[in-house]
Amino acid sequence: MARFFTEREIRAVAVFLPLAGLLVAAVALFRPKSDPLEARRVEVAMERRMPADSIRLRPFDPNTADFDELLRLGLSKHEAVSLLKYRAAGKVFRIPEDLSLCYGISDSLYRRLAPWVRIGRRYAIAPREYRSGRVLPQLLAPSPFRIDTVSACYLRAIGALSKRQAEAFIRWRDLSGIYDMEELRDCYVVSDSVAAALEPYVIFPERRPHPVDAPxxxxxxxxxxxxxxxxxxxxxxxxxxxxxxxxxxxxxxxxxxxxxxxxxxxxxxxxxxxxxxxxxIRKIDINFASPKELGRHPYMAPRTLRRLLKARQLKGGWSTAQELIDDHILTREEAARLAPYIEFGSAGGTADEKTTTRRDDAPEDAYPAEFQLETE
Missing domain, CATH: 1.10.150.280 (AF1531-like domain)
Incomplete structure (x- = not known):
């Protein structure tokens, strides 16, 4: 029967197996025993933060902050080391929100640090112009301000406009002036919602009237x-x-x-x-004006217009405002408002001979005194 191992190989295995057993036994005997209390002490030390009176929140760059600076910001040792390991793995913070992706930073810690994050020029996403700082982290409460002297910085600080919008607004104001809410809304960077929010706080300057010789x-x-x-x-x-x-x-x-x-x-x-x-004043001939012309007048209600056209088709026309009241076409209030704007053309003659009569040529009772409107 063929042999699979030579005598030399058998002797080698016989020597190796006892030696391997001795090595395993030595490792098992001399391995240090775990101490749960010591492990907990190490864990607490890693989680320990700086005393509250030593924490000083101030602007920092998560791409360059060192271990001590992170501790002074209130991070525990474990959190600080996690952030440093995150950077060592080649990660870069491009925007402040990237900090929330670091596996050692909790959501509550991120919300506390977010207002103080400043991304340096080397890493920040700023393709054309580097901005040294973010917009103020906490908006200021608006207070009354003069629109002719307010600065772009203040408009940004209260959250009304972005940087570009605020700068454009200042240029618009200095060029044309802003003296009322209508002119404020005319500015192309001010939306209706922003104008409504600013209205309680805006103080407008007095417009200096241009000298005129007559009203x-x-x-x-x-x-x-x-x-x-x-x-x-x-x-x-x-x-x-x-x-x-x-x-x-x-x-x-x-x-x-x-x-x-x-x-x-x-x-x-x-x-x-x-x-x-x-x-x-431009007058309308109540007897011959087209329905479109009559309906265009703001004092001619649709229902009144329908009654007038129907009665005019049957009657042919009127000569005084009182007749319109007697025929229940107009109420006295409607007649008083319309009286200065209507005239009564002649009901006789052909269509080519119909001419309108000026108010001065109308009979004295065409517009009773009770229908006259006071003029200034």
Missing amino acids: VELNSADSAELRRVVGIGEKTVMRILRYRDRLGGFVSVAQLAEVPGVTESNYEKILKQICLDSCK
């Missing part, structure tokens, strides 16, 4: 002339012009209150700078 005539002024009136902003100018066109002209300055954007405080300023010429 602005409200019914003939163009947008440039109206813009000169203190209290009328750019958007309000367009609203006044659109409303004036629909109305046919103002017969009283009180009608300005019907224009969106004219507040009570602005109204008091405007009164001192305008005048009215009611002769420039």
Whole structure:
């Protein structure tokens, strides 16, 4: 029968096995016994933090902070060593939030350190311009401030605008000036929500009126002339012009209150700078005007318009405002508001011969005194 091992190999195995057994026995006998109390003491020492009165939170760079600096920030030895090992493994903190990814940093510790993290220029994600620090970690509570002197830093500190927005806002303000909320909202970097949040705190400077020789005539002024009136902003100018066109002209300055954007405080300023010429009012011929022209007038309600057109088709027309009341087309209040804006064309003749009659040519009882509106 063939032999698998030579005598020499058998002798070698016979010598090796006893020696290996002796080595295993020696290791088992001389291995130090574990001490649970000592292990716990070491663990407590690693978790021990600096005394509370020695902790001093201040800006630090997690990419360069050493062991002692981390301890002074309130980290335990275990947490500090974990962060250093994290860096030694080739990890880099590019943004402050990267600190939360370090396996030794708990969420509560990260929230406490986050406001003080400053990423150095070497590692920070800043492709064009290096910023020495982050935006203030805690927003300031807003307080009343003058819009003409506020700085970009303060607007950033209260969380109203970002750095670029604040700088753009300051350039806009210095170029054109801001004197009311409407002009504040006109700035392209200020959203409606930001403007609403700032409104309780903004103090506007007094606009210095341009010297004028005479008040602005409200019914003939163009947008440039109206813009000169203190209290009328750019958007309000367009609203006044659109409303004036629909109305046919103002017969009283009180009608300005019907224009969106004219507040009570602005109204008091405007009164001192305008005048009215009611002769420039554009009138509507109640007997011959088209439904579209009649319905465009802000004082002509849809229901009133339907009654008027139906009655006009049957009757042919009217000669006085009192007839409209008697026919239950208009109430006395509606007639009082519409009286300055309507005229009564002749009901006779052909369509080519129909001409409108000016208010001066109308009978004396065409507009009873009770329907006249006071003009200023």
